[in-house]
Amino acid sequence: MSSGQRVAIEVVSDDVFRFPADVLVLKHAQVSLGVDAVAKEMLHLDPGMDLLPGGQLIVEGPPVIDAKKVVFLGVPPLQMFGYAEIRLFARRAIALVGAEFPAAQRVALTLHGAGYGLDEIACFDAELRGLFDAFDLEAEAYEPGHSDNSYAVVTLAD
Numbered sequence: 113m114s115s116g117q118r119v120a121i122e123v124v125s126d127d128v129f130r131f132p133a134d135v136l137v138l139k140h141a142q143v144s145l146g147v148d149a150v151a152k153e154m155l156h157l158d159p160g161m162d163l164l165p166g167g168q169l170i171v172e173g174p175p176v177i178d179a180k181k182v183v184f185l186g187v188p189p190l191q192m193f194g195y196a197e198i199r200l201f202a203r204r205a206i207a208l209v210g211a212e213f214p215a216a217q218r219v220a221l222t223l224h225g226a227g228y229g230l231d232e233i234a235c236f237d238a239e240l241r242g243l244f245d246a247f248d249l250e251a252e253a254y255e256p257g258h259s260d261n262s263y264a265v266v267t268l269a270d
Contacts, residue, residue: 119266136181137208138222146227198225199238199239219267
C-alpha cells in the first residue's frame with residue numbers, strides 16, 4: 113500500500129480464513145473470542161497471550177489460512193472497545209500494513225462491535241471512517257469494488 117494509491121473497499125460475506133489476502137488484521141481485546149480465538153488456535157498461539165492495547169503481533173499465515181500474514185493488534189477489553197476504538201483500530205491496521213508490508217495489495221479485516229451490543233450500522237460506519245482516516249480520504253472519495261491492480265483493496269469480511 114503506497115501513498116497516493118487508489119483504494120477499493122469491499123464488504124464480503126465469506127470465511128475470513130479462506131479469503132485470499134496479503135494481510136489479515138485481527139484484534140486482540142485482552143481475551144480470545146470469536147475469529148481471533150479461532151485464528152490463534154489455527155496458528156498454535158497461546159489464546160491468553162499478553163498483547164496489551166497498542167501492541168502488535170505479526171505471524172506467517174499457515175496453509176490453513178489463505179492470508180500470507182496475520183496481524184493481531186492489541187486493543188482495550190471489549191467493554192471499553194467502542195465506536196472510537198473501532199475507528200482507531202481500522203486506522204492502526206492500515207498504518208501498520210503500510211509500514212510493515214508496503215507491497216500489500218489486499219488487506220482483510222473483520223467487522224467489529226455488533227456481536228457484543230453495539231449498533232451494527234454505527235460499528236460499520238466507525239470502521240469505514242477509520243479506513244478513510246488511514247488513507248486520508250473523505251467519505252465520498254473511495255472507489256467501490258474495483259479489481260484493477262492499481263488499487264489497494266481493503267476487504268471487510270462479515
